[in-house]
Amino acid sequence: MSKRKGAETMETVFSPAVTLEGLAQRPTQPLVVVISGPSGAGKDSLIRRMKELQVPFHFVVTATSRPPRPGEVDGVDYHFLSRERFEAGIRAGEFLEYAVVYGDYKGIPRWEIENALASGKDVILRVDVQGAATLRRLIPEAVFIFVIPSSREELIERLRARGTESPESIARRLQAVEEELKHWAEFDYVVVNRNQHLDEAVADILAIIRAEHRRAHPRAARREPMSPPPSSR
Numbered sequence: 001m002s003k004r005k006g007a008e009t010m011e012t013v014f015s016p017a018v019t020l021e022g023l024a025q026r027p028t029q030p031l032v033v034v035i036s037g038p039s040g041a042g043k044d045s046l047i048r049r050m051k052e053l054q055v056p057f058h059f060v061v062t063a064t065s066r067p068p069r070p071g072e073v074d075g076v077d078y079h080f081l082s083r084e085r086f087e088a089g090i091r092a093g094e095f096l097e098y099a100v101v102y103g104d105y106k107g108i109p110r111w112e113i114e115n116a117l118a119s120g121k122d123v124i125l126r127v128d129v130q131g132a133a134t135l136r137r138l139i140p141e142a143v144f145i146f147v148i149p150s151s152r153e154e155l156i157e158r159l160r161a162r163g164t165e166s167p168e169s170i171a172r173r174l175q176a177v178e179e180e181l182k183h184w185a186e187f188d189y190v191v192v193n194r195n196q197h198l199d200e201a202v203a204d205i206l207a208i209i210r211a212e213h214r215r216a217h218p219r220a221a222r223r224e225p226m227s228p229p230p231s232s233r
Protein backbone atom coordinates (compact mmCIF):
# COMPACT_ATOMS: atom_id res chain seq x y z
CA MET A 1 0.00 0.00 0.00
CA SER A 2 1.55 3.33 -0.98
CA LYS A 3 1.02 6.36 1.16
CA ARG A 4 2.18 9.93 0.41
CA LYS A 5 5.02 10.93 2.72
CA GLY A 6 3.71 13.23 5.44
CA ALA A 7 0.09 12.49 4.55
CA GLU A 8 -2.26 11.87 7.44
CA THR A 9 -3.64 8.36 7.59
CA MET A 10 -6.26 6.83 9.85
CA GLU A 11 -3.38 5.21 11.75
CA THR A 12 -1.38 8.40 12.33
CA VAL A 13 -4.44 10.41 13.31
CA PHE A 14 -6.02 7.89 15.70
CA SER A 15 -3.28 5.51 16.89
CA PRO A 16 -0.81 6.51 19.56
CA ALA A 17 2.75 5.37 18.77
CA VAL A 18 3.66 1.97 20.20
CA THR A 19 6.44 -0.56 19.93
CA LEU A 20 5.69 -4.11 18.85
CA GLU A 21 6.64 -5.33 22.33
CA GLY A 22 4.42 -2.75 24.01
CA LEU A 23 1.45 -3.67 21.86
CA ALA A 24 2.05 -7.42 22.25
CA GLN A 25 2.21 -7.10 26.05
CA ARG A 26 -0.68 -4.69 26.27
CA PRO A 27 -2.57 -5.56 29.48
CA THR A 28 -6.18 -6.55 28.96
CA GLN A 29 -8.90 -5.28 31.24
CA PRO A 30 -11.22 -7.74 33.03
CA LEU A 31 -14.59 -8.03 31.34
CA VAL A 32 -18.02 -7.89 32.90
CA VAL A 33 -20.14 -10.52 31.14
CA VAL A 34 -23.90 -10.60 31.66
CA ILE A 35 -25.62 -13.88 30.77
CA SER A 36 -29.38 -13.70 30.38
CA GLY A 37 -32.20 -15.48 28.59
CA PRO A 38 -35.45 -17.33 29.27
CA SER A 39 -35.85 -19.69 32.19
CA GLY A 40 -34.56 -23.12 31.18
CA ALA A 41 -32.32 -21.78 28.41
CA GLY A 42 -29.36 -23.28 30.27
CA LYS A 43 -27.63 -20.25 31.82
CA ASP A 44 -26.75 -22.01 35.08
CA SER A 45 -25.70 -25.19 33.25
CA LEU A 46 -23.33 -23.18 31.04
CA ILE A 47 -21.79 -21.39 34.01
CA ARG A 48 -21.46 -24.66 35.92
CA ARG A 49 -19.70 -26.26 32.95
CA MET A 50 -17.33 -23.30 32.67
CA LYS A 51 -16.46 -23.77 36.36
CA GLU A 52 -15.84 -27.49 35.73
CA LEU A 53 -13.50 -26.56 32.88
CA GLN A 54 -11.70 -24.24 35.31
CA VAL A 55 -12.26 -21.19 33.16
CA PRO A 56 -10.93 -18.31 35.28
CA PHE A 57 -13.79 -16.00 36.17
CA HIS A 58 -15.53 -14.56 39.20
CA PHE A 59 -19.19 -15.52 39.43
CA VAL A 60 -21.41 -12.98 41.12
CA VAL A 61 -23.67 -14.84 43.56
CA THR A 62 -27.01 -13.07 43.58
CA ALA A 63 -29.66 -13.11 46.28
CA THR A 64 -33.14 -14.58 46.11
CA SER A 65 -36.21 -14.97 48.29
CA ARG A 66 -37.09 -18.31 46.72
CA PRO A 67 -36.30 -21.45 48.73
CA PRO A 68 -33.25 -23.48 47.70
CA ARG A 69 -33.78 -26.34 45.25
CA PRO A 70 -32.34 -29.74 46.17
CA GLY A 71 -28.59 -29.52 45.71
CA GLU A 72 -28.42 -25.73 45.73
CA VAL A 73 -25.92 -24.35 48.23
CA ASP A 74 -26.32 -21.05 50.10
CA GLY A 75 -23.54 -18.65 49.08
CA VAL A 76 -22.64 -20.71 46.00
CA ASP A 77 -25.79 -20.78 43.87
CA TYR A 78 -27.55 -17.89 45.59
CA HIS A 79 -27.68 -16.08 48.87
CA PHE A 80 -31.00 -17.45 50.09
CA LEU A 81 -32.89 -14.81 52.07
CA SER A 82 -36.34 -14.73 53.58
CA ARG A 83 -38.79 -12.37 51.87
CA GLU A 84 -38.66 -10.10 54.93
CA ARG A 85 -34.85 -10.01 54.90
CA PHE A 86 -34.84 -9.29 51.17
CA GLU A 87 -37.32 -6.42 51.60
CA ALA A 88 -35.22 -5.01 54.45
CA GLY A 89 -32.21 -5.18 52.08
CA ILE A 90 -34.17 -3.26 49.43
CA ARG A 91 -35.03 -0.55 51.96
CA ALA A 92 -31.40 -0.33 53.05
CA GLY A 93 -30.23 0.01 49.42
CA GLU A 94 -28.18 -3.20 49.63
CA PHE A 95 -28.83 -4.21 46.03
CA LEU A 96 -27.25 -2.78 42.91
CA GLU A 97 -30.20 -4.22 41.01
CA TYR A 98 -33.24 -6.20 42.04
CA ALA A 99 -36.46 -7.38 40.43
CA VAL A 100 -39.37 -9.69 41.04
CA VAL A 101 -38.62 -12.59 38.72
CA TYR A 102 -41.27 -15.27 38.21
CA GLY A 103 -42.80 -14.32 41.58
CA ASP A 104 -39.65 -14.21 43.73
CA TYR A 105 -37.19 -11.46 44.53
CA LYS A 106 -33.80 -11.64 42.83
CA GLY A 107 -31.07 -9.07 43.36
CA ILE A 108 -27.38 -8.32 43.11
CA PRO A 109 -25.81 -7.43 46.48
CA ARG A 110 -23.53 -4.40 46.10
CA TRP A 111 -20.79 -6.05 48.14
CA GLU A 112 -20.77 -9.00 45.71
CA ILE A 113 -20.07 -6.63 42.81
CA GLU A 114 -17.35 -4.83 44.75
CA ASN A 115 -15.65 -8.18 45.53
CA ALA A 116 -16.00 -9.25 41.92
CA LEU A 117 -14.39 -6.11 40.53
CA ALA A 118 -11.61 -6.34 43.12
CA SER A 119 -10.84 -9.94 42.05
CA GLY A 120 -9.15 -8.74 38.86
CA LYS A 121 -10.82 -11.62 36.99
CA ASP A 122 -13.50 -11.53 34.32
CA VAL A 123 -16.81 -11.16 36.10
CA ILE A 124 -19.90 -13.19 35.14
CA LEU A 125 -23.42 -12.28 36.18
CA ARG A 126 -26.58 -14.22 35.34
CA VAL A 127 -29.79 -12.29 35.51
CA ASP A 128 -33.18 -12.25 33.83
CA VAL A 129 -34.02 -9.86 30.98
CA GLN A 130 -35.20 -7.11 33.35
CA GLY A 131 -31.91 -7.36 35.24
CA ALA A 132 -29.96 -7.19 31.98
CA ALA A 133 -31.80 -3.98 31.04
CA THR A 134 -30.88 -2.41 34.38
CA LEU A 135 -27.25 -3.52 34.12
CA ARG A 136 -27.04 -2.09 30.59
CA ARG A 137 -27.70 1.33 32.14
CA LEU A 138 -25.35 0.79 35.10
CA ILE A 139 -22.50 -1.01 33.30
CA PRO A 140 -22.80 -0.10 29.61
CA GLU A 141 -19.32 -1.48 28.89
CA ALA A 142 -20.38 -5.01 29.96
CA VAL A 143 -20.78 -7.74 27.35
CA PHE A 144 -24.40 -8.89 27.13
CA ILE A 145 -25.11 -12.46 26.01
CA PHE A 146 -28.63 -13.76 25.35
CA VAL A 147 -28.84 -17.54 25.72
CA ILE A 148 -31.69 -19.44 24.06
CA PRO A 149 -32.65 -23.06 23.40
CA SER A 150 -33.24 -24.03 19.78
CA SER A 151 -37.02 -24.38 20.18
CA ARG A 152 -39.92 -23.79 22.55
CA GLU A 153 -40.38 -27.58 22.80
CA GLU A 154 -36.82 -27.90 24.02
CA LEU A 155 -37.47 -25.26 26.67
CA ILE A 156 -40.69 -26.92 27.90
CA GLU A 157 -39.02 -30.30 28.06
CA ARG A 158 -36.05 -28.92 29.99
CA LEU A 159 -38.16 -27.12 32.57
CA ARG A 160 -40.23 -30.29 33.09
CA ALA A 161 -37.19 -32.56 33.22
CA ARG A 162 -35.40 -30.28 35.71
CA GLY A 163 -38.12 -31.30 38.13
CA THR A 164 -37.71 -28.19 40.28
CA GLU A 165 -40.83 -26.24 39.33
CA SER A 166 -44.49 -26.70 40.08
CA PRO A 167 -46.77 -26.79 37.00
CA GLU A 168 -47.77 -23.20 37.91
CA SER A 169 -44.16 -22.07 38.04
CA ILE A 170 -43.43 -23.73 34.68
CA ALA A 171 -46.48 -22.01 33.16
CA ARG A 172 -45.40 -18.64 34.55
CA ARG A 173 -41.87 -19.05 33.19
CA LEU A 174 -43.15 -20.11 29.75
CA GLN A 175 -45.62 -17.23 29.70
CA ALA A 176 -42.73 -14.81 30.10
CA VAL A 177 -40.74 -16.13 27.12
CA GLU A 178 -42.55 -14.11 24.44
CA GLU A 179 -41.94 -10.83 26.30
CA GLU A 180 -38.32 -11.81 27.03
CA LEU A 181 -37.69 -12.60 23.36
CA LYS A 182 -38.72 -9.07 22.37
CA HIS A 183 -35.45 -7.89 23.94
CA TRP A 184 -33.03 -10.12 22.07
CA ALA A 185 -31.70 -7.30 19.87
CA GLU A 186 -30.58 -5.29 22.92
CA PHE A 187 -27.87 -7.91 23.52
CA ASP A 188 -24.38 -8.02 22.00
CA TYR A 189 -24.49 -11.75 21.30
CA VAL A 190 -27.05 -14.54 20.96
CA VAL A 191 -25.84 -18.03 21.91
CA VAL A 192 -27.96 -21.09 21.09
CA ASN A 193 -27.71 -23.85 23.71
CA ARG A 194 -28.98 -26.85 21.72
CA ASN A 195 -30.12 -30.04 23.41
CA GLN A 196 -27.14 -32.28 24.15
CA HIS A 197 -24.75 -29.64 22.75
CA LEU A 198 -23.96 -27.74 25.93
CA ASP A 199 -20.23 -27.73 25.17
CA GLU A 200 -20.84 -25.98 21.83
CA ALA A 201 -22.60 -23.16 23.64
CA VAL A 202 -19.77 -23.04 26.19
CA ALA A 203 -17.29 -22.81 23.30
CA ASP A 204 -19.30 -19.91 21.85
CA ILE A 205 -19.19 -18.05 25.16
CA LEU A 206 -15.45 -18.67 25.51
CA ALA A 207 -14.92 -17.45 21.93
CA ILE A 208 -16.86 -14.27 22.72
CA ILE A 209 -14.78 -13.67 25.85
CA ARG A 210 -11.56 -14.33 23.93
CA ALA A 211 -12.52 -11.98 21.12
CA GLU A 212 -13.56 -9.27 23.59
CA HIS A 213 -10.09 -9.52 25.18
CA ARG A 214 -8.56 -8.98 21.74
CA ARG A 215 -10.42 -5.74 21.06
CA ALA A 216 -8.17 -2.91 19.93
CA HIS A 217 -10.40 -0.58 21.92
CA PRO A 218 -11.45 -2.59 24.98
CA ARG A 219 -14.60 -2.03 26.94
CA ALA A 220 -13.12 -0.57 30.13
CA ALA A 221 -14.11 -2.67 33.18
CA ARG A 222 -15.07 -0.48 36.07
CA ARG A 223 -12.82 -0.48 39.10
CA GLU A 224 -15.08 1.56 41.36
CA PRO A 225 -18.47 0.63 42.79
CA MET A 226 -21.22 1.73 40.36
CA SER A 227 -22.57 4.19 42.91
CA PRO A 228 -21.77 4.97 46.53
CA PRO A 229 -23.62 2.89 49.10
CA PRO A 230 -26.68 4.76 50.42
CA SER A 231 -25.14 5.29 53.87
CA SER A 232 -22.40 7.50 52.37
CA ARG A 233 -24.68 9.53 50.06
Ligand SMILES: Nc1ncnc2c1ncn2[C@@H]1O[C@H](COP(=O)(O)OP(=O)(O)OP(=O)(O)O)[C@@H](O)[C@H]1O
Residues within 6 Å of the ligand: 037, 038, 039, 040, 041, 042, 043, 044, 045, 046, 158, 159, 161, 162, 193, 194, 195, 196, 197, 198
Ligand atom coordinates in the same frame (compact mmCIF):
# COMPACT_ATOMS: atom_id res chain seq x y z
N1 LIG B 1 -27.73 -28.31 26.14
C1 LIG B 1 -28.56 -28.93 26.97
N2 LIG B 1 -29.05 -30.13 26.63
C2 LIG B 1 -29.90 -30.80 27.46
N3 LIG B 1 -30.32 -30.33 28.65
C3 LIG B 1 -29.87 -29.12 29.02
C4 LIG B 1 -28.97 -28.36 28.22
N4 LIG B 1 -28.70 -27.21 28.86
C5 LIG B 1 -29.40 -27.24 30.02
N5 LIG B 1 -30.10 -28.38 30.13
C6 LIG B 1 -31.00 -28.77 31.21
O1 LIG B 1 -32.12 -27.89 31.18
C7 LIG B 1 -32.56 -27.55 32.48
C8 LIG B 1 -32.53 -26.03 32.60
O2 LIG B 1 -31.17 -25.60 32.60
P1 LIG B 1 -30.68 -24.46 33.59
O3 LIG B 1 -31.23 -24.69 34.95
O4 LIG B 1 -29.22 -24.35 33.41
O5 LIG B 1 -31.40 -23.20 32.90
P2 LIG B 1 -31.42 -21.69 33.36
O6 LIG B 1 -31.41 -20.87 32.12
O7 LIG B 1 -30.35 -21.43 34.34
O8 LIG B 1 -32.85 -21.61 34.04
P3 LIG B 1 -33.42 -20.57 35.12
O9 LIG B 1 -33.44 -19.24 34.46
O10 LIG B 1 -34.77 -21.11 35.41
O11 LIG B 1 -32.53 -20.61 36.32
C9 LIG B 1 -31.62 -28.27 33.45
O12 LIG B 1 -32.27 -29.45 33.91
C10 LIG B 1 -30.40 -28.61 32.61
O13 LIG B 1 -29.76 -29.78 33.04
Ligand SMILES: Nc1nc2c(ncn2[C@@H]2O[C@H](COP(=O)(O)O)[C@@H](O)[C@H]2O)c(=O)[nH]1
Residues within 6 Å of the ligand: 036, 037, 038, 039, 043, 062, 063, 066, 097, 098, 099, 101, 102, 106, 107, 108, 126, 127, 128, 129, 130, 131, 132
Ligand atom coordinates in the same frame (compact mmCIF):
# COMPACT_ATOMS: atom_id res chain seq x y z
N1 LIG C 1 -32.91 -9.47 37.69
C1 LIG C 1 -32.24 -10.47 38.29
N2 LIG C 1 -32.44 -11.73 37.88
C2 LIG C 1 -31.76 -12.70 38.49
C3 LIG C 1 -30.84 -12.46 39.54
N3 LIG C 1 -30.31 -13.65 39.95
C4 LIG C 1 -30.88 -14.59 39.17
N4 LIG C 1 -31.74 -14.05 38.30
C5 LIG C 1 -32.58 -14.69 37.28
O1 LIG C 1 -33.80 -15.13 37.81
C6 LIG C 1 -34.34 -16.10 36.91
C7 LIG C 1 -34.92 -17.26 37.67
O2 LIG C 1 -33.95 -17.94 38.36
P1 LIG C 1 -34.24 -19.31 39.13
O3 LIG C 1 -32.93 -19.66 39.77
O4 LIG C 1 -35.32 -19.04 40.14
O5 LIG C 1 -34.69 -20.28 38.09
C8 LIG C 1 -33.19 -16.52 35.99
O6 LIG C 1 -33.39 -15.85 34.74
C9 LIG C 1 -31.98 -15.93 36.66
O7 LIG C 1 -30.96 -15.62 35.76
C10 LIG C 1 -30.66 -11.10 39.92
O8 LIG C 1 -29.88 -10.78 40.85
N5 LIG C 1 -31.38 -10.16 39.30
